[in-house]
Amino acid sequence: MTIIIILALLALCLGVVEIFIIPGFGVSGIAAILCALADVVLIYQFYGFLPAVLSVAAALVLLGLMLWWVSRSRMLDRMALHSTISSSSASSDQLSVQVGDRGVALTRLALIGNARINGKQVEVKSSGAFINPGTPLVVVAVNEANVTVEACPQT
Incomplete structure (x- = not known):
């Protein structure tokens, strides 16, 4: 017992x-x-x-x-945590990027990587394809902290 x-x-x-x-x-x-x-x-x-x-x-x-x-x-x-988070994870460089801006891939974009756009290093997301370093890019969408790019032919 x-x-x-x-x-x-x-x-x-x-x-x-x-x-x-x-x-x-x-x-x-x-x-x-x-x-x-x-x-x-x-x-x-x-x-x-x-x-x-x-x-x-x-x-x-x-x-x-x-x-x-x-x-x-x-x-x-x-x-429970009751505080609110009012900041964004986007850097000021990412927030300054506009649709149509051009740049070059700094790292291999295996969907996500780094690119130089408007002279600033920005974390970007490929629209689907893998993109090699040095490939020219164009910004196709900017949503909050996400900058979406595609490879474009050099002009």
């Missing part, structure tokens, strides 16, 4: 550690699941099928009640 209580408390403690201290599905989460399973197996061996099923049902009901309580409480609000 004592080992059953110890395993249940250990599973509970490891579950709390997994949720609040070490987030992710790691060693403590797996250990909590194994302790809970061992607990159910011991209940089945010592007391039979019905008490084992009742203990699993009670654990599921308690888990549901805890999830309901946590979702209604302010606990999640304290754990």
